[in-house]
Amino acid sequence: MFYVIGGITVSIIAFVFTIKFLCELAARVVSFLQNEDPGRRGDRSIYDYVRGNYLDPRSCKVSWDWKEPQEVGQTMTFRVQLFYKNGQPFPAHRPVGLRVNITHIELALDIPVTQEVLQEPESNVVKVAFTVRKAGRYEVAVKLGGLNVAYSPYYKIFQPGMTHLIVQFSKSGLLETIFLYIYAYHFSTLVLTNGQQHTLQIEPRDEYGNPTSNSTSLTDEANYSLGTVDDETLEDCYSKSVSLNKPQCQVLLRLTLKKTGCFKARISYKDQPLSNGEFDIIVLSENEKTCVEKNVSTPGISIYFEAYLYSSGNYSSSSWQLPASSLLAPQRRPSMGDEEDEHDSPVEGQPEKVKKPKKVYCYISPKQLSVKEFYLKIIPWRLFTFRVCPGTKFTYHGPDPVHKYLTLVVDDGIQPPVELSCKDRNIMAATFIRFLHKNIGMYFNP
Known part of the structure; x- marks a missing residue:
């Protein structure tokens, strides 16, 4: 009886293994008929599939040459080990159709990669290298012949690197911050009102622009300062307060300017200028602010300002241009005199007469912004036209030698720069900037 039961058990086990072998054989034959490239069937046969002598993506392995987490900016590598279906190493020097796609999940940004076959004899390893610049979560898809290798796709996280400080001009709110940062980057003029508080947002970022929360500048409030580009202090002209917004990784620098004029300002941390921390500040009086708001709120009517146009290139090459220290100092609108007398009178200390x-x-x-001339005081002639957009840039200079009006250079990068001196230069520039804010959908109250 014992021998009968043992024989039946052995027969059942043999039958099960036979069925499993036949199913595996049938699966390999079907895989060969469905997936194998017809152009390569001359190199492979059904017998190779029966023996498992073919590259199988599910049998391949991926090993990583780093431990998480890693910072951005470094060259990262990983290795793909190739195997036959039967578990034997597959020579990596043979064409295998390896495809590696690395994508930033949030930004949908593809990362270029390089592949290198290791030179060891009979090596079955392909080394893949890549470098990421943006922090976040990445998807790493490794495919052979269009099929994912085992456990692909993989997901890796990269953190921000070393910190740099970025200045943002803003009142409050995330949406407004984004618009103001774009504006500050392209058109770096900040319009304030004398005696009113304004907030600058300072964000620690790495060299690739990734926000970071591990910066010591988020806990150091006493080392932020405001000065001019020629290292002159403005401590007597403003008051400041610094607070931290740790959830959003921001330093809030609240400034109150006490003097009207135009300044070339620089924000520093531990006496080192911040990235994007140099910009122009126009400080308006209450009357000038009211004039700007009236100009902008008048619908359907173009606002005009009387000005004087200097020939192209005259401002940068003429002998009456003020030195840098004078141009960067706080500037006020000069008192008016007799215009006709000033046209013909020479400037003190000037060797030769400036062209009228x-x-x-x-x-x-x-x-x-249109610059027009009138012939016979009634016939208009348009000389220059500039679009109200971030690409139109202003450069602020000191008084001109003839009328003693503050000078403004307008440049859009397409046509020659235009040099204008205007009695109400700061109001004209603030009106232009206010229209610019409205065009990009941002609320701003100088």
Whole structure:
């Protein structure tokens, strides 16, 4: 009886293994018929599939040459080990159709990679290298012949690197911060009102622009300062307070300017200028602020300012240009004198007479800044037109030698720069900037 039961058990086990072998054989034959490239069937046969003598993506392995977490900016490598279906190493020097796709999940950003076959004899390892610049979560998909290797795709996280400080001009709110940061990057003029508080947001970021929360500047409030680009202090002209917004990894620098004029400002941390920390500040009085708001709120009417146009290139090469220390100092609107007398009178200390500037009118609308000249006082002639957009840049200089009006250079990078001196230069520039804010959908109250 014992021998009968043992024989039946052995027969059942043999039958099960036979069925399993036949199913595996059938699966390999079907895989060969469905997936094998017809152009390569001359190199492989059904017998190779029966023996498992073919590259199988599910049998391949991936090993990583780093431990998480890692910082951005470094060259990272991992290795793909190739195997036959039967578990034997597959020579990596043979064409295998290896494809590696690395993508930033949030930004949908593809990362370029390089592949290298290790030179050891009979090596079955392919080394893959890549470098990421943006922090976040990445998807690493490794495919052979269009099929994922075992456990692919993989997910890896990279952290921000060393910290740099970025300044953002903002009142409050995340959406407004984004718009103001774009504005500050392209058109770096900040318009404030004398005696009113304004907030600058300072964000620690690495060299690739990734926000980081591990910076010591988030806990150091006493080392932020405001000065000019020629290292002159403005401590007598402003008051400040610093607070921290740790959940959003921001330092809030609240400034109150006490003096009207135009400044070339620089924000520093531990006496080192911040990235994007140099910008122009126009401080308006209450009357000037009211004038700007009136100009912007007048619908359907272009605002104009009387100005004087200097010939192209005259401002940068003429002998009457003020030194840098004078241009960067706080500037106030000068008192008015007799214009006709000033046209012909020489400037003290000037070796030769400056060419008489041309009287023009600057019209500002929500869409453009136009410089016009009038013939016979009734026939308008448009000389220059600049769009109200971040690409139109202003450069602020000191008084001109003839009328003693503050000078403004307008440049859009397409046509030659235009040099204008205007009695109400700061109001004209603030009106242009206010229209610019409205065009990009941002609320701003100078």
